[in-house]
Amino acid sequence: MTQEQLIYTFDQFKHASEYVSFKELASGHINDTFLIETKAEPFFIVQRINHSVFKDVPGLLSNKVSISRHIQNKLSYLSDEELHRQVLRFVQAKNGDYYHKDKHGDYWNVMIYIKDSVTHDVVSNAKIAYEGGKLSGNFLNLTSDFDTSNLTEVIPKFHDMPYRFWQFEQALKVASEDRKSKARVYLLKVAELKEEMHIIQKLKESGQLKLRVTHNDTKISNVLFDKHDNGLCVIDTDTVMPGVVHYDFGDAIRTICNTAAEDETNLDLVHFNIEFYRAYKKGFLEKVASTLSPLEINTLPIGAKTMIFIMALRFLTDYLNNDIYYKTKYPEHNLDRAKNQFKLIDSMVHQMDVIKTKNVYSMD
Ligand SMILES: Nc1ncnc2c1ncn2[C@@H]1O[C@H](COP(=O)(O)OP(=O)(O)O)[C@@H](O)[C@H]1O
Ligand SMILES: [Mg+2]
Incomplete structure (x- = not known):
């Protein structure tokens, strides 16, 4: 240029x-x-x-x-x-x-240009998670009365679970024996979680979860902060589409609460950061709880699990397809990404009881 x-x-x-x-x-x-x-x-x-x-x-x-x-x-x-x-x-x-x-x-x-603003690529403290949650919650709050039929679906079926399973099953049909055997443990995990990972989709289809404006790319780098780490503005609205609250909450949690990078291969470093989870959720609910139903609020944890799972499934699918979608740097890259996401799910599930019982408005 x-x-x-x-x-x-x-x-x-x-x-x-x-x-x-x-x-x-x-x-x-x-x-x-x-x-x-x-x-x-x-x-x-x-x-x-x-x-x-x-x-x-x-x-x-x-x-x-x-x-x-x-x-x-x-x-x-x-x-x-x-x-x-x-x-x-x-x-x-x-x-x-x-x-x-x-x-x-x-x-x-x-x-x-929003001046004197910065973005964070990783969350380094709970305040950033909390501020990120507030901005993302406020975005959903301020758009909760927007008529979603006026939105173009820019990436059709983006978070559609049956569609992602269909892609996975197609990939299984063409996958090499070598790749299938290397992925074996994770193929079993997919089967094990299949039913639970359709809960949000079913609630959406039955109309029990409201279809609302969602941002769909709520990672922390899509939020501007001032130099004191106060949140300013949600940016990168390219993927705004009709969706359910879990898409935004879940994808934020998936990216913010991983203690390691998405393709970290040392799984001992991959943990679910419960402190950031609470901080994000606190900020998020402070802004959006008044427009959410009890069902929407109660299903946020499973929504987060579902969003981590859908990425694991997509990485695994691409691995079985010989890496046609995501850029890879080495042959097992997509499998390593999937393993990382499954480890994050395990770490989250271990702490799930704590997540469910703690008062959502408390930071401790
Ligand atoms: N209105 C804005 N004011 C200040 N900085 C911005 C603005 N929009 C984008 N940026 C900066 O540009 C970067 C890329 O923009 P973004 O819309 O997130 O594109 P991408 O889809 O490539 O991530 C952001 O991370 C942010 O640093
Ligand atoms: Mg961006």
């Missing part, structure tokens, strides 16, 4: 400011993200959306813009300064859309 190309792209938007310089922000993993500094603030974020991951990018951007607008309206009692630190703002393109499609077929969008 040359400076000229970036300026050209930036100038397709109604930014009303004078370009000074740009730098690429390396923290995201999906999109290409650039910070544009201008003569006077605000600065801007220019983002190229990865359209090999997302097929309907205009639909995706429409989700992002309409959710942001909805939240802005809900928070209109705030001062402009506060509001602009708490919700993403998108800049309209000169053609009236909120995106620009370039001659290579790539889609771009522009946001206001």
Whole structure:
């Protein structure tokens, strides 16, 4: 990406400011993200959306813009300064859309840069988990009255358990004997957990769990913090879709409460961090409990287990498929990732009784 190309792209938007310089922000993993500094603030974020991951990018951007607008309206009692630190703002393109499609077929969008913000790749203390929980809970709270039929399903069947099992069973049919035998213990675990891991799906299908706006990528790096580790704003709303509360709670817990990296091979290092779980859940419920049913609240722990399981299943499926989806660095990489997630489930289950009985509002 040359400076000229970036300026050209930036100038397709109604930014009303004078370009000074740009730098690429390396923290995201999906999109290409650039910070544009201008003569006077605000600065801007220019983002190229990865359209090999997302097929309907205009639909995706429409989700992002309409959710942001909805939240802005809900928070209109705030001062402009506060509001602009708490919700993403998108800049309209000169053609009236909120995106620009370039001659290579790539889609771009522009946001206001939230200044003096940082992201965390890992959670280093309970305060960060608590603040992350508050922001994610608040996002669900503020969007709980949004009509989900207005959202594009950007990745169909993303967390659909029968679909993930179907993919797994297809993979089993074509898997080599070698890979099947190396995965044997985990194939048994999948069978053992199958029924329990459909509980959330069944409650969703029967209408007992409310279909609501969910973010679907609630890892901690998708939250902006100020320099005192206070949460500011939920970002990266690319995967906003209709879903159940467990998707967001569970995926956050899966990523935040693992004491090791997702592909750590020394399973002795993989533990479920109960302190971060409580801190996250406390923040989350402080913000969203008033819009949740007792069933939604009571099933949060199994929701978290289900979200860890679905990743284990997807890694295992890809291993059986000879690694066609996730990038791998060595032949057993996907199997190691699956083992890691299963270990996390074991560690969580061991502590589950504690999780269930502790007062959700207490930090101890
Ligand atoms: N509005 C914003 N203000 C400040 N920083 C931002 C903003 N949007 C994105 N960023 C920064 O850019 C990074 C990548 O953005 P993100 O939307 O999460 O893309 P990806 O999908 O690639 O993860 C973030 O981790 C954050 O550091
Ligand atoms: Mg991100």
